[in-house]
Amino acid sequence: MSYKLTVGLEIHAELKTKTKMFCNSANDPFEAAPNTHICPVCMAHPGTLPVINKEAVKHVLKVGLAVGGNLADFTEFDRKNYFYPDIPKGYQISQYKHPLVSGGLLNDVALERIHLEEDTASSSHEGGEGSLVDFNRAGVPLMELVTKPVIKSAEEAGAFARELQLLLRTLGVSDANMEKGEMRVEANISISKTDVFGTKVEVKNLNSFRSVERAIMFEVERMTKILDGGSGEIVQETRGWDENKQATFSQRKKESAHDYRYFPDPDLPKLKLSEIPEFSKENLAKELPELPWEKRARLVRDFGIKPENAEIFTTDIILGKLFEDTVVLVKDDKSSIALVENYITSDLVGLMKGSASLGQVTGEALAKIVMMIKKGELSSRGAKDTLAVVYAEGGEPEVIAKEKGFIQQNDEGALKVMVAKIIEENPTVVAEFKGGKASAFQFFIGQGMKLSRGSANPEALKKLFEEALGK
Numbered sequence: 001m002s003y004k005l006t007v008g009l010e011i012h013a014e015l016k017t018k019t020k021m022f023c024n025s026a027n028d029p030f031e032a033a034p035n036t037h038i039c040p041v042c043m044a045h046p047g048t049l050p051v052i053n054k055e056a057v058k059h060v061l062k063v064g065l066a067v068g069g070n071l072a073d074f075t076e077f078d079r080k081n082y083f084y085p086d087i088p089k090g091y092q093i094s095q096y097k098h099p100l101v102s103g104g105l106l107n108d109v110a111l112e113r114i115h116l117e118e119d120t121a122s123s124s125h126e127g128g129e130g131s132l133v134d135f136n137r138a139g140v141p142l143m144e145l146v147t148k149p150v151i152k153s154a155e156e157a158g159a160f161a162r163e164l165q166l167l168l169r170t171l172g173v174s175d176a177n178m179e180k181g182e183m184r185v186e187a188n189i190s191i192s193k194t195d196v197f198g199t200k201v202e203v204k205n206l207n208s209f210r211s212v213e214r215a216i217m218f219e220v221e222r223m224t225k226i227l228d229g230g231s232g233e234i235v236q237e238t239r240g241w242d243e244n245k246q247a248t249f250s251q252r253k254k255e256s257a258h259d260y261r262y263f264p265d266p267d268l269p270k271l272k273l274s275e276i277p278e279f280s281k282e283n284l285a286k287e288l289p290e291l292p293w294e295k296r297a298r299l300v301r302d303f304g305i306k307p308e309n310a311e312i313f314t315t316d317i318i319l320g321k322l323f324e325d326t327v328v329l330v331k332d333d334k335s336s337i338a339l340v341e342n343y344i345t346s347d348l349v350g351l352m353k354g355s356a357s358l359g360q361v362t363g364e365a366l367a368k369i370v371m372m373i374k375k376g377e378l379s380s381r382g383a384k385d386t387l388a389v390v391y392a393e394g395g396e397p398e399v400i401a402k403e404k405g406f407i408q409q410n411d412e413g414a415l416k417v418m419v420a421k422i423i424e425e426n427p428t429v430v431a432e433f434k435g436g437k438a439s440a441f442q443f444f445i446g447q448g449m450k451l452s453r454g455s456a457n458p459e460a461l462k463k464l465f466e467e468a469l470g471k
Contacts, residue, residue, distance in 0.1 A: 003191035003227070005220055006198075007157050008112075008149035010186040011164060012142050013174045014119060015059045020139035021118040022050030022093060022268075029122070029137035030180060042139035044088035049267050052077070056141035057271075058279065059173035060100045060116050063143065065284050066167060066291055067111060069104030076270040077116075081261045085133055086121035093118050094144075096262040107163040109156070110148040117142050122181070143174070149188065149197065154216040158209045161185055166292050166315055178207050185212050189219045191227070198223070199234040203248055205241045215241045218248055295320070303327060304334055305341045312345055318356060319344055325363025330370050339370045347384050351391045360394030361387070368397045379458065381449070382406035408457050415448075415456060419464045422447045433469060441465065 017027050023041035026032070041048045064071050078096040099115035121138040125131045145164065151157050165183055168174040176183035185206040192198035201223070203215045223234050239248040264270075273279045290298070292314050299310040313320035323344055330336040348361060369386055372378040378386060378401060389400045401407050422444055423430055433440035448461045 003193055003198075003220070003224055004195075005152055005216070006149050006190050006192070007151035007154075007216060008188040009145075009147045009151065009157060009160065010188065010202075011145045011161065012119075012184045012186075013145070013164075013168055013176050014182045015056050015141040015143055015174050016172065017053055017055045017059070017141055019053060021053050021056055021116070021141040022139060025139065027140050029119075029134075029140055032136055034132075034134040034136060037136045038138070042088070043135060044090075050093065050265075052268060052271075053141055056116060057100065058284075059141070059171075060114055060143050061273075061279055062171050062173060062284055062288060063145075063167070064101030064104060064114055065281060066171060066288060067101075067104035067106045067114075069101040069111060069114060071273065071279075071281065072098060072100050072102070073274050074098060074270065074272060075100050077265045077268045078262045079265050080117075082259075084120070085131065086123050086138070088121070088135065088138060092120065093265055093268070094262075106167065107160045109160045110150050112146040112148050114143060114145045117144060149190075154213040154220075157187060157216055158213040161209055161212055162315075163292065169317075170289060170292055172289075178209070181207065187212060187216055187219075189216055189223075191220060191223050199236050201234065201236065201248075202238045203241055204238060204251070207243075211241055211243060214246060215248055218246065222248070299323075303337050303341075305337070309341055309345050318358060319349070322348075322358060322361070322363055322366065326366045326370070329363060329367035331374070336370055336374060339373060340366065343370070343383070343387060347387055348391070351388060359391035361391050365390050365394075365397055372397065372401065376457065377401070377407055379408045379456075382408055415460055415464055418448060418451055418456070419444075419461070419468050422451065423465075423468055430469070441469070444469075 014029075015027075019025060020027050020037075020042055023039050025039045025042055026037045028037050041050060061071055075095065075098045077093050079091040080094045080096070081091040083090055094117035095115035099113040101114035102112070104111040104114070119137050119140040119142040121133050121135045123131050123133050147160070151160065161183075165176045165178075168176045168183070174182060178184070187203045187206065188200050189203060190198040190200045201219060203219060206212045206215055219239075226232060226234055235250075235253075237253055238251045240251050241248055277283060295314045296307070296310045299305055299313055300307055305313075313323050323340060326340045326344075327337050330340060343366065348358070348366075351359065366387070369378065369383050369390070372386075373380075373383050382401060383406075385404065385406050386397050386401050389395065389404065390397060426443075426447070429440050429443050433444075444465045445458065445461060448456050448465070449458065
């Protein structure tokens, strides 16, 4: 019997606000010189008092509403006590018994809670010569989301984290860039042959979605070897992730809640959220944009596009906007919409080569290309070439197509001359075709498209070759 994997995720996301969580220092930990966005409050000078950032509370409530969680009526902030150089107060202001949000569901994963706290300072280690601490990040509003231990695979964990990042960006509450540390994932992992959970190990320092998935797979393999090899017991601990070695490593024994000696922060007021009108569900709902799962469903329902392309237009905001800007300009029929869908997801994405820039392509330009295809003025090849020029240089598609010779040739007289020339220059292939080699016919079509630089109408070309060869 193989082992059952159980994973619970703890995900921190820095929130987008003008100021920090409990003071008026700028929330700008990355762009400024070290230790410039600091003040007596976030540096824990004696006698200073924190003040709650209202916008940060609102951000977390929006996330809670979006995932269908229960928004708290009563909430408070607590002191989480531990010593580390990046915690100037000797404690972190967080939430313990009364989080802002409890429950909820995201990407079919049940949530335990979502709460609000302050971020720590950032440390850098100088290769054995000491450590440096930058307090620009200390006190930045930090949302922590905790799932229930219901995730059963590394792929499911990665998919959940991606969906959360997309939700945070859609709501505009966090940029959630993992490479900058704006979103940080910790995985609680256990394996067992029964329904009773095994010993839990927490893996930190996961700064990409692939790292999340690989760390979970590594831990499953490591734990399985321990249990099957009889080399000892799995230790409940905190482990780090080494990206270079693609392996976890032991950091410290795992703390329990009582180790932090939580107690309500006496310097901050307790909140009765029902007494704050803008925090009501009704008012928060008015500010919610279209949510990712709503957008996916609408794109498939209203435009009949493929689910995988609806996913692309949902996760890539730039491509999604271009699609919707274009389809409102083309005739409302399935074939035109399908052309827009295909030219964005294949040709334009290929031109972009992984960048986030559409070049000079606009919805208006793409709509004109699609309408020229529908009118028979552009072949598929001509449309691709026109799009490539628009992407690189901009300009009017009609003008570009005419100047570059991309306009599809429908002139029967000109095409007949081309057909006669090709037949005359290839007597051997003509003989093979008349001798029963059917594939030779495609040679003639290919030569016609080559000679016309892709501008000949393929259907007209096919008809004229059939007539000339007596097919």
